[in-house]
Amino acid sequence: MSSDTTTLEVSQEVAEYFKSDNVFQEIMHLQGKAFRDVPGRKTIQVQLGEHSYFIKQHFGVGWGEIFKNLLTLKLPILGASTEKKAIQKLDSIGIATTPLVAFGEQGCNPANLQSFIITKDLGDIISLEDLCTSWKTSPPSAVFKRKLIIAVAQLARTLHINGLNHRDFYLCHLCLDADALSNNQIKLYLIDLHRMLIHKKPAIQDNMKDIAALYFSSIGMGFTARDYLRFKHYYSQDFESVNNSFWQNVMSRANRLYAKFHSDKFQQRLAVEKAALKK
Numbered sequence: 001m002s003s004d005t006t007t008l009e010v011s012q013e014v015a016e017y018f019k020s021d022n023v024f025q026e027i028m029h030l031q032g033k034a035f036r037d038v039p040g041r042k043t044i045q046v047q048l049g050e051h052s053y054f055i056k057q058h059f060g061v062g063w064g065e066i067f068k069n070l071l072t073l074k075l076p077i078l079g080a081s082t083e084k085k086a087i088q089k090l091d092s093i094g095i096a097t098t099p100l101v102a103f104g105e106q107g108c109n110p111a112n113l114q115s116f117i118i119t120k121d122l123g124d125i126i127s128l129e130d131l132c133t134s135w136k137t138s139p140p141s142a143v144f145k146r147k148l149i150i151a152v153a154q155l156a157r158t159l160h161i162n163g164l165n166h167r168d169f170y171l172c173h174l175c176l177d178a179d180a181l182s183n184n185q186i187k188l189y190l191i192d193l194h195r196m197l198i199h200k201k202p203a204i205q206d207n208m209k210d211i212a213a214l215y216f217s218s219i220g221m222g223f224t225a226r227d228y229l230r231f232k233h234y235y236s237q238d239f240e241s242v243n244n245s246f247w248q249n250v251m252s253r254a255n256r257l258y259a260k261f262h263s264d265k266f267q268q269r270l271a272v273e274k275a276a277l278k279k
Contacts, residue, residue: 006104006105008103008104010023010102013101014048016049028057028059028104028114030055032047032055033046040065041058041194045121054120054121055117056080056117056194058116060111060113060114061076061079062112066110079113080103080104080105080117081105082193082195083117085196086164086196087100087193089198090190093162095159095190096187096188097191098191100117100119101118102116102117102118103116103118123178125177125189127171127176128171128172131176135222135223136221145227148186150234151186152231154235155188157237159190160202161202165199166210167206167209168213169211170214170217171218171221174188176188176189204241208249209253212252212254212257213257215228219254219258
């Protein structure tokens, strides 16, 4: 249902749990286990009936954030609608992600726009960051590693050839279904889509940035030169915009990301964010 300033889309799966006269505000004020709490945005886990869900609540970014983005030629992310559209687009191209069960948006002023998105908990999953962190000293079987690299490369290629860019394309946002993994099968999910861009056609520069982020997050995980060549081969298949210059730019950007991440300034900011979640 919607009005001039409010849009509310709640699936039958969770509608029974929200019975107040103002469902939008009820959901915006829900409390749960915090997974991320930064200015203007909060991610919590809640239990509705017998199932677990994640709610991302957006409280408005403010004009300062909007102007900062525009001055650097970036589109500001105003709320949950970006992730809603991203989930729907991924569903349409066959990339598994968190199932959408509710969305709401309220307001006309872009600086004060409030919104939320509710997605179903994927259950027992493991991020590739956690999976691969011990591979340098305890490598997996060659067969499994090969299958996983091909699966990640094909997911990245499908994403980019359809004009999508994750913009936080790190190993931690690629997850494996644990049940499938126990049966030696690979089922990948792409999560955390709140910054995703959707283009009408592939965007070479944004694709490069995504792959650079993925490469940066894999440094030190025990991947070999042959592993990276395998990824390149499957990612590049029938992708005319991918050439030697593309890969040179990937390496250069990944190295800059690595230097930035290990800087004292970035590590201090990271420590502050982690401490805030423990309060």
